[in-house]
Amino acid sequence: MADPKKLVEMLKTLEDQLVTCMRCGMCQAQCPVFAQSGREGDVTRGKIALLTGLAEEMIKDPDGVNNKLNRCLLCGTCEANCPSGVKVTDIFLRARAVMAAYTGMSAAQKLIFQKLLTNPGLFNTLLDIGSKFQGIFTKPVDDILGTSCARFNAPIIGDRHFKTLAAKPLHADVPSLDTPAGVSKLRVAFFPGCVVDKIYPSVGHAVLKVLKHHGVGVYMPKGQACCGIPAISNGDVASFQEMVKKNIELFRKGDFDYLITPCATCTSTIKKIWPTYYEDKSDQVALAKIVEKVKDVSAFLVDVLKVSPTDIPGTKTVTYHDPCHLRNSLGVTAQPRTLLQATPGVKFVEMTDAASCCGSGGSFNLKFYELSQEIGRKKAQHVIDSQAETVATSCPACMMQITDMLSKAGASRKVRHVVELYADAL
Amino acid sequence: MTAKALIKDFEAIVGKDNVLTSEADLASYSYDAAVLPNAMPGLVVRPTTSEQLGKTVKLCNDNAIPMTVRGSGTNLSGGTIPSTGGIVVLTTALNRILEINEEDLYAVVEPGVITSKFAAEVAKRGLFYPPDPGSQTVSTLGGNVAENAGGLRGLKYGVTKDYVMGMTFFDVNGELVKSGGKTVKCVTGYNFTGLMVGAEGTLGVYDTITLKLVPPPAAAKAMMAVFDTVMDACRTVAAIIAAKIVPATLELMDNFTIRTVENFRKAGLPTEAQALLLIEVDGHPAMVEEDAAKVEEICKKNKAASVRVAKDANERNAVWQARRDALPALAKVKPTTVLEDATVPRSKIPDMMAALDDIAKKYNLTIGTFGHAGDGNLHPTILTDKRNTEEWHRVEAAIDEIFDRALALGGTLSGEHGIGMAKAKYMKQECGIAAIEYSKRMKSVLDPKGILNPGKLIVG
Ligand SMILES: Cc1cc2nc3c(=O)[nH]c(=O)nc-3n(C[C@H](O)[C@H](O)[C@H](O)COP(=O)(O)OP(=O)(O)OC[C@H]3O[C@@H](n4cnc5c(N)ncnc54)[C@H](O)[C@@H]3O)c2cc1C
Ligand code: SF4
């Protein structure tokens, strides 16, 4: 559909939101992409002005605007600090959908979003093959996985120091679970998310160990689909619908008090993006139930199970990186720190700018690898300067990025999920 | 479209990466924080050294192309909206602090240094740079100097101009002119520095700026006084000054602003109050205690319904949070926020507040007013939707009348936001024809081709 008139028409639907930006420019203090490039087109104000220009037919080149629009980590920092309350994430996701409809998606993107991520069985098989052959089987895997959620292509491309695909994904070890509530009298649904499942199964195992320890029953249905963020952030609204639908079908069958994820991005996607973008009206009741119950694992442990700091001083220094999707969109910052302080043996130290973005941003890292690296290097330096032996965080995508950046900096620091450290000490 | 050969020339000066030509890049420099129409530049260049900056200016002049220097583009008067097809020169890569001299209490900076970053660096050395515009986390020092930016501490500490000791700037031919110096006293030649401050990029381009630093106050105390009438609040302001106390900050919020902020933050502000005064005294600890007690007494004497003195850092923060929330809270009410800064002599604040009330009623508009009561600098903030043409006409008429009334009270068009394009047409009314003619004559000599930020400050 390359009809410019249609594009303008679709962009006009965003007008009521675009106009709320008062162009004060205060987002220049927040945006990690702008901090790197210093270009107005990269900051929120610039992107909004460009979309407005396009909608008002002042700008003629949609591809140029699209390129700027994509230079965004969707980290939400600007939105959380915008004096005018501009709904930035919403504007950008909708604009990306409009752009995708206008420019069309690449064949690789279509394959990933429409075939793979909506079809967990096929996706898993492919990744299983990928994990066995990674290294030999470069090109096709690269193309297929290239634009997906959290850079599953990682180990394959030249100079990236990524964590490789796990030899055995979580779902191979634990295909499903349905255990009754224990001493806590609670039962939770467990949504590990793609990255934990395929790259950091140890995080998934840690969550299950912790839940068992606290006597929490687990409902973990087989065949969970992706949370949908890679699709919607690339403008593929239709695939997003399918992914969410699959998950709703699975989770509506379970009986649980909370839905737990160890992935900041999945948590915020389910909480904030699902209710706004999922369209099927007949599923609204089931959807509302899930949305209401979703919780980050550390928030669950601290707020619900009342895990609290120990008095025994630890010796293992650990610092914490705030994933944007927990901090900016959900305001979860205290609970992961409390969990670390509740972990025997851990001595928690704060790093400078713990809240600054690591530069991962899902497929941003793939499209703008250099920029992503520059942003990540700053984060790595803060970790190094903190002198901590270990950096903990709450999002597997951040873990990948920070691992990559630290290893490039030649720093031997461990990168762990807060729940892994807590589980280790049980 | 800018000619290919010219683009090559700019590239030869600043490098290919620092010349932006794509439509999207150009469009993102077609506006600033003012509510004014956009204008597309022909080219954007980003010098990374002083030498490149000088050559850029010269090349623009040689080719008679209008150029607009841009820091962070947060000015509220259209000072960085370029001429259509003109060149935007970014200072954002000229962001080095060249020297902080702790013995002689000055610093030398490039124009693109961010205000709050500079203030933080200075604070690390145990010194103080007071000018604190609300935009300080993003504004550049060059932009501050060119707009003569003020801030919350203006009453006691003055504004940007009070801290500019000297500078080097490029004249329109790209020659580096030195002015002022690093000494407290300096009377060598004309005071170019004074001329360049607030010149909005129309007379020359700052290369380095020498800024005065002061020792920080040892202690501070904040308080919030609640009033049933604006008049009582204003009388209190006058009484504080008459008692020879100069608070660092003396801020006023009107009832509409109080209600909007409370609605936004739910911090327990008195929504019935017609006015709030937010006051901070600072200095030597013993003096601060004494002044705070006196101010509290003055407030009460002038019929303050209540006075809350902050007992600790948290409470102090809560007082200032209310003030920091004023603009964000107002901005969320309607899509378009027109932030004005008409300023009157301190004693005329009650009249100006009354005038603003009249104007809001007359034009049927929503206006929230807050501002620096201590120095007469009010921020009537008109909340509107510029897409509503009929209402927008009323907004324009209201702005005209705000200026008329401020001038009639012996005030000025702009206390701190600058003239730019937004207020250039009102200049005659305030300064008179001779001042405009004098400016034009000066400009015609210093910038014969009229390339330095044309259309700003002086028109007609
Ligand atoms: C939310 C908000 C709050 C604000 N609060 C205040 C406040 O409290 N007090 C206040 O005074 N202002 C305030 N402002 C206005 C604005 O931030 C100031 O005017 C600020 O000084 C502009 O800095 P800038 O770097 O954005 O400059 P820009 O907007 O980029 O430029 C401003 C002017 O400076 C000129 N200029 C920049 N660099 C140079 C140079 N090297 N040589 C010559 N000319 C140059 C430009 O040509 C232009 O005319 C506020 C603005 C916003 C959006
Ligand atoms: S901070 Fe918000 S209102 Fe201000 S320019 Fe950025 S997006 Fe617009």
Ligand code: SF4
């Ligand atoms: S979401 Fe993050 S990367 Fe995107 S514009 Fe906002 S601050 Fe910048």
